[in-house]
Amino acid sequence: MSNVPQFPAGSVLGYPRIGPRRELKKAIEAFWAGKTSADEVEATAADLRRRTRTRLAELGLPTDVPAIPSAFSFYDHVLDATAVVGAVPARFADLVTDGGLDLAGYSTVARGRGDDLPLEMTKWFDTNYHYLVPEIGPETVFSYSSDRPVREFAEALAEGVVTRPVIVGPVTYLALAKATEGSPEDFAPIDRLQDILPVYVQLLSELAAAGATWVQLEEPALVSDSIEVPAERLLAAVVEAYGVLTGAESRPAIFVAAPYGDLGAALPVLAATDVEAIGIDLVRGDLPTEAVPGLETKTLVAGVIDGHNIWRADLDAKLAILERLENLGAAAVTVGTSTSLFHVPHTTEDEPNLDATLKSWLAFADQKVREVVVLAEGLTEGREAIHEQLLEATDAVNSRKTAPGVVRPEVRDRVAALTEDAFNRGDFETRKKAQAERLDLPPLPTTTIGSFPQTPEIRKARAAFVKGELTAGQYEDEMKAEIARVVELQEQIGLDVLVHGEPERNDMVQYFAENLDGFSVTENGWVQSYGSRCTRPSILWGDVSRPAPITVAWAQYAQSLTSKHMKGMLTGPVTILAWSFVRDDQPLGDTANQVGLALRDEINDLEAAGIAIIQVDEPALRELLPLRAEDHAAYLDWSVRSFRLSTAGVREDTQIHTHLCYSEFGQIMGAIDGLDADVTSIEAARSKMEILGDIAAAGYPRAVGPGVYDIHSPRVPSEAEVTELLADAVKAIAVDQLWVNPDCGLKTRRYEEVTPSLERILAATRTVRATL
Ligand SMILES: Nc1nc2c(c(=O)[nH]1)N[C@@H](CNc1ccc(C(=O)N[C@@H](CCC(=O)N[C@@H](CCC(=O)N[C@@H](CCC(=O)O)C(=O)O)C(=O)O)C(=O)O)cc1)CN2
Numbered sequence: 001m002s003n004v005p006q007f008p009a010g011s012v013l014g015y016p017r018i019g020p021r022r023e024l025k026k027a028i029e030a031f032w033a034g035k036t037s038a039d040e041v042e043a044t045a046a047d048l049r050r051r052t053r054t055r056l057a058e059l060g061l062p063t064d065v066p067a068i069p070s071a072f073s074f075y076d077h078v079l080d081a082t083a084v085v086g087a088v089p090a091r092f093a094d095l096v097t098d099g100g101l102d103l104a105g106y107s108t109v110a111r112g113r114g115d116d117l118p119l120e121m122t123k124w125f126d127t128n129y130h131y132l133v134p135e136i137g138p139e140t141v142f143s144y145s146s147d148r149p150v151r152e153f154a155e156a157l158a159e160g161v162v163t164r165p166v167i168v169g170p171v172t173y174l175a176l177a178k179a180t181e182g183s184p185e186d187f188a189p190i191d192r193l194q195d196i197l198p199v200y201v202q203l204l205s206e207l208a209a210a211g212a213t214w215v216q217l218e219e220p221a222l223v224s225d226s227i228e229v230p231a232e233r234l235l236a237a238v239v240e241a242y243g244v245l246t247g248a249e250s251r252p253a254i255f256v257a258a259p260y261g262d263l264g265a266a267l268p269v270l271a272a273t274d275v276e277a278i279g280i281d282l283v284r285g286d287l288p289t290e291a292v293p294g295l296e297t298k299t300l301v302a303g304v305i306d307g308h309n310i311w312r313a314d315l316d317a318k319l320a321i322l323e324r325l326e327n328l329g330a331a332a333v334t335v336g337t338s339t340s341l342f343h344v345p346h347t348t349e350d351e352p353n354l355d356a357t358l359k360s361w362l363a364f365a366d367q368k369v370r371e372v373v374v375l376a377e378g379l380t381e382g383r384e385a386i387h388e389q390l391l392e393a394t395d396a397v398n399s400r401k402t403a404p405g406v407v408r409p410e411v412r413d414r415v416a417a418l419t420e421d422a423f424n425r426g427d428f429e430t431r432k433k434a435q436a437e438r439l440d441l442p443p444l445p446t447t448t449i450g451s452f453p454q455t456p457e458i459r460k461a462r463a464a465f466v467k468g469e470l471t472a473g474q475y476e477d478e479m480k481a482e483i484a485r486v487v488e489l490q491e492q493i494g495l496d497v498l499v500h501g502e503p504e505r506n507d508m509v510q511y512f513a514e515n516l517d518g519f520s521v522t523e524n525g526w527v528q529s530y531g532s533r534c535t536r537p538s539i540l541w542g543d544v545s546r547p548a549p550i551t552v553a554w555a556q557y558a559q560s561l562t563s564k565h566m567k568g569m570l571t572g573p574v575t576i577l578a579w580s581f582v583r584d585d586q587p588l589g590d591t592a593n594q595v596g597l598a599l600r601d602e603i604n605d606l607e608a609a610g611i612a613i614i615q616v617d618e619p620a621l622r623e624l625l626p627l628r629a630e631d632h633a634a635y636l637d638w639s640v641r642s643f644r645l646s647t648a649g650v651r652e653d654t655q656i657h658t659h660l661c662y663s664e665f666g667q668i669m670g671a672i673d674g675l676d677a678d679v680t681s682i683e684a685a686r687s688k689m690e691i692l693g694d695i696a697a698a699g700y701p702r703a704v705g706p707g708v709y710d711i712h713s714p715r716v717p718s719e720a721e722v723t724e725l726l727a728d729a730v731k732a733i734a735v736d737q738l739w740v741n742p743d744c745g746l747k748t749r750r751y752e753e754v755t756p757s758l759e760r761i762l763a764a765t766r767t768v769r770a771t772l
Pocket residue numbers: 128454456459460462463505506507508509510529530532533534535536579748
């Protein structure tokens with residue numbers, strides 16, 4: 001490109017798309033329920049996009065140069081890329097029409113139908129967002145199949161806003177894909193790079209024809225060592241892909257964004273291509289220290305504002321980074337966010353009940369946009385131009401250091417006084433014997449992961465309680481009635497180890513945050529986790545302790561209803577950290593030990609109340625695993641230690657369970673072993689128990705419950721299917737190591753699915769027990 005169009009001095013990589021009050025979630029769920037038409041959902045979506053553009057312009061992003069991203073999605077941006085390149089799996093081919101996938105077809109690919117499984121869902125880098133994994137085989141036909149990005153660009157332009165279309169880049173798209181079932185052993189989706197590029201070339205040409213001056217291609221795969229494509233191969237793919245794309249005859253200027261971490265060796269490779277701009281993550285990634293050849297012709301989009309956490313930035317320090325970057329020799333340095341802002345809530349202004357001091361420390365998406373705009377002004381006009389804002393930001397950062405509750409000597413002293421004993425439970429074989437005697441369980445004990453369906457009635461009761469329409473007593477009675485129903489159902493079905501069903505929890509992390517000191521929670525701080533599902537991550541701002549028992553009364557009540565064992569149920573320290581916004585002023589490991597100690601108190605109280613089995617969930621253990629291999633050991637050390645700290649205070653005959661999901665477990669087998677839990681339940685049904693191979697190979701000595709029911713799908717498994725999974729499991733590992741359970745909690749499912757599924761699991765278990 002001889003004349004590179006202007007890139008804005010400040011811009012953001014992306015913005016929340018679910019809507020300030022979850023408008024998109026409500027619209028699309030109503031559509032799935034058959035209560036609204038596709039046209040109505042489209043209208044809601046168009047309105048949301050318009051409100052986003054208006055809001056971003058009000059906050060100071062320009063509309064005549066492409067500062068505002070066009071990055072909407074109905075469900076998932078990786079699925080959107082699948083729709084654009086036409087890579088819809090064969091089992092859904094009938095849903096593709098001339099116009100590509102309509103909203104109903106798109107929803108079906110995401111959610112499955114009958115025996116057609118949906119695309120697999122997996123963690124998006126080290127976040128609590130989940131994307132739909134593309135399935136690519138040697139035969140996949142790529143063709144330009146959705147003009148949505150073009151239409152959404154045109155929609156904004158018609159209203160006078162020049163946006164920057166955002167789409168997953170070709171290298172990341174293929175690097176994150178999995179090979180279609182039945183592909184040859186040596187096939188990898190990245191082998192299809194040459195074939196997918198013409199589709200991107202066509203998309204670029206259509207965007208240019210519509211008037212787009214810049215396009216943003218997202219390439220986060222380049223910052224991670226955890227994807228299957230070897231590093232060399234990935235870098236070669238960058239050279240090939242961006243050689244072809246930059247050579248396209250008609251195209252917008254190309255901005256390659258690399259959020260979530262350090263580009264490392266990929267930076268010089270990218271700089272040597274002819275792309276016009278590169279976005280680097282300067283929150284997670286390092287500041288390059290010397291000039292990078294090729295950068296002199298490029299715009300560097302400096303991701304200095306954290307898209308992944310909610311602390312107000314130290315603008316002075318950020319400006320200093322930007323000033324240093326100007327010495328790297330790039331054609332221009334502009335201000336950006338480290339990642340899209342869709343990992344943070346819309347605005348702190350919609351939190352009337354949040355403590356004012358705490359609020360002054362925070363920046364949600366809208367406040368971050370302001371930070372970007374201010375820094376851009378400082379960079380172009382000079383420090384003096386933003387003098388006031390720099391002072392204000394510094395004040396906020398300083399106020400955090402000395403505010404009450406942030407540093408509490410009694411909490412610190414307790415952590416500092418811990419000895420190595422506090423992290424060790426002693427010999428497993430001894431524990432195993434003591435527990436077998438106390439618990440008296442049959443072979444292949446059956447249990448569930450904790451939650452039972454969160455019915456509309458439960459949610460209504462809680463909403464009424466929050467609004468003050470139900471008293472605490474009335475709410476408690478309703479939850480107790482629900483617990484009693486769930487216990488009775490489990491007795492009827494014949495499960496061996498029961499749960500109380502978790503009706504009282506709004507969320508498995510938020511609930512604990514509400515009951516611990518050092519945390520605050522939001523009212524409207526929704527963040528998309530997958531599809532239409534959202535969470536309100538809690539804010540961990542101070543030293544953590546437990547003012548009073550949290551779950552003990554519920555567990556005792558539930559135990560009083562049955563002579564079977566009632567499992568105590570807690571969320572573990574690593575997961576509480578992973579799904580909250582965590583203070584950034586001390587190492588995560590220190591914070592994790594504070595949470596670990598608070599949970600240890602709870603676990604010891606459950607034990608004292610007569611609960612013999614206690615489960616401590618750690619589904620996010622894999623999630624926080626650093627993207628670069630060199631950082632793994634340090635992470636695994638502090639994460640495993642905090643779990644052990646929480647669980648090592650119990651007697652030998654108290655059985656500790658843990659639960660993990662959403663993982664490729666192979667990568668963290670060592671950590672699973674390190675947790676030293678007596679029983680570990682893991683998601684396994686969709687991958688047909690592949691994990692058992694890893695477990696057998698590792699010689700893992702403790703018990704495991706590989707999931708036999710995929711709870712992410714509305715599908716009810718057949719008894720034969722479950723029997724087969726269990727028969728496989730019995731062949732793979734010793735019977736006295738095996739438990740029988742679903743993949744995960746049942747809270748997102750309905751009783752129509754849950755009851756028959758559990759009945760079949762019990763029937764299958766009886767069949768397999770009879771063969772032992
Ligand atoms: N934090 C977190 N991360 C996680 C998981 C998780 O469970 N928690 N699980 C994994 C998968 N991710 C998930 C994320 C969210 C949900 C989920 O079910 N979210 C619910 C909201 C849960 C919640 O906060 N519920 C609240 C508020 C519910 C609500 O929307 N209430 C209505 C009113 C209800 C009524 O009147 O009927 C409202 O506020 O408008 C409650 O129960 O109290 C949803 O999006 O629908 C499931 C899985 C990985 N990451």
